[in-house]
Amino acid sequence: MEFxxxxxxxxxxxATMNDLKAAARHDGKDIIDLGFGNPDLPxxxxAVEKLAEAVHNPRNHRYSASRGIPKIRQAIADLYLRKFDVAIDPDTEVVTTIGAKEGLSHLMWVLVGPGDTALVPSPSYPIHIYAPLFAGADVRHVRLDGSGDATNDPPGESFFDNLMEAWESAWPKPRVxxxxxxxNPTTECVDLAWMxxxxxxxxxxxxxxxxxxxxADxxxxGYRPPSILEVPGAKEVAVELYTMTKSFSMAGWRVGFMVGNAEIxxxxxxxxxxxxxxxxxxxxxxxxxxxxxxxxxPKYINECYQSRRDALCDGMNRIGWEITPPRGTMFVWAPIPEPYKEMGSLEFSKYLLSEADVATSPGVGFGPGGDGHVRFAxxxxxxxxxxxxxxxRKALTRLN
Ligand SMILES: Cc1ncc(COP(=O)(O)O)c(C=O)c1O
Known part of the structure; x- marks a missing residue:
């Protein structure tokens, strides 16, 4: 059959790494899992108590509203006002999604089709590349170097230049x-001026x-990521996906939102x-x-990640794997140390798994632009x- x-x-x-991780665990190894970005915090x-109560009410067993019940759209509008000072009309400028991933995927069906082009950062969270591809669009990869890549540029600067270059050379002109x-994965952060x-x-x-x-959270x-909607006039052209997954550690619940331009x-x-x-x-x-x-x-969640970031980055720097600590995300995007570079990210990840019992995500999984790195979650x-x-430290004998 052909699909x-x-x-x-x-x-x-x-999936390859997950299979190897499962096999190692099956062999009795104590694998420290810094691979998949699956939040472990409760x-x-x-929310848990309310869910348990609401599930007992048969009225809640019926089909719900696809765009989200009015009170959830109001709650996200209140959150945007509180957090970003952005006014959102809960009737026309919010739709609830089944997580950001589903929202982004179906959004691309709406925005692009065969003959259209989308500019997407490289490396990228995979669905950023595959959602426009599934919709039939052409994808142009735009190089995004992470903050640890020491380009000496202000954050986002070389990516902005790369975007402009990609725009100039693309035909037909990109729609999205x-x-x-x-x-994710590079941990690059930008400010409101960039937006x-x-x-x-x-x-x-x-x-x-x-x-x-x-x-977002x-x-x-002390760094505070800007919402794109904080930019005056952004609603003319922009939509934003906000999710409960990382901010409230509610990954399995599948609750996200798309806010912004009413027409979209x-x-x-x-x-x-x-x-x-x-x-x-x-x-x-x-x-x-x-x-x-x-x-x-979200502040509590954030403190937990910051403390883990410090433990990981301080430790890596101590053993000679030089790392610039990220300003955001729940990841560390680590350039493969020079003596191991020629292995490429997949082989290096496999090496860390078999020799150090540490699972990471190989950078190549985020597109060819990621192959010089591994990602720690x-x-x-x-x-x-x-x-x-x-x-x-024991496994990477060539670091010092
Ligand atoms: C950039 C990015 N977008 C979306 C998601 C998934 O969000 P959700 O659980 O809301 O689908 C992730 C999860 O790792 C992510 O890194």
Whole structure:
């Protein structure tokens, strides 16, 4: 049988690593898992309790609203006003999604098709590349160097130049630019002035900006990631995906939102009304409670990640693997140390797994632009992270 839409998909690199990790565990090894960015911290108690209560009400067992019940759209509008001082109309400028990933995927069906082009950072969170491809569009990869790559440029500067160059050379002109800051996997962060420049460019050239804001709340050392909607006039061209996954550690609940340009929001709302009946209503109710009654939970989550980041980066620097600590995301994007560079990221990840019992994500899984790096996810506590450092010191004998 031939399945044309998935025929061109390369084997998922992360699946290879997961199989190796499972096999190592099956052999009795104590693998320290810094691979998959799957949050380990619990969801807020108030949300768990509300879910348990709401699930007992048969009224909540029916189909829910695909675009989200009114109170959840109001709760996200309140959150945007509180957090970013951005006013959102809950009736026309919000649609609930089944996580940011689903939202972004179906959004691309709305925005692009065969003959259209999208500019996407490289390396990238895989769905940023595959969502426009699934929709039939052409994808141009735009080089994004991480903050640890010592380009000496201000954050986002070389990426901005690369975007301009890609725009100039592309024909037909791209309809969409995908952005996501703080950035997975490179951890690159930008400021409001950067966002302002790209919004001005998009308004001038009639381009849609899709900003995946999955790490809106995961930022360190006093840095505050800007929402693209903070830029005056951004709603003319931009939509943003905000998710409960990382901010509230509610990954499995599958609650996200798309906010911004009303025309685009309405277009996705229409498509989704054909595709789904919305997130299970008790989950929506619990998400409302999380946003309204645990507004400081993201700060607690953030402190946990910052402490783990410090444990990992301090440890790596101590053993001679030089790392610039990230300002945002729950990841450390680590250039493969010089003596091991020729292995490439997949072989190096396999080496760390077999010799140090440490699972990482090979950079090549985020596109060819990622092959010089491996990504550590901050999903083990400080003690386990310390153990990972001790294991790596023994395994990486050529570091010093
Ligand atoms: C950039 C980015 N977007 C989206 C997601 C997934 O978000 P959600 O769970 O809301 O689908 C992730 C998760 O790792 C991510 O890194």
């Amino acid at each position: 044309r839409r998935i025929l061109g998909l390369p084997p998922y690199v992360f 969801s807020p108690d108030v 630019i995908v952005l996501s800051f703080p950035h 302002t420049r790209i919004v001005e460019f998009a308004r001038e050239h009639d381009i849609v900006l899709v900003h995946d804001f999955a790490y 995961i930022a360190f050392d 929001v309405q277009a996705l709302t229409k498509l989704k009304s054909y595709l789904d009946y919305g997130t299970f209503q008790p989950i929506q109710i619990a998400a409302i409670v999380a946003m309204n009654e645990a507004p400081d939970y 901050l999903i083990e506590n400080e003690q386990r992270t310390g153990q990972a450092i001790r294991n790596m």
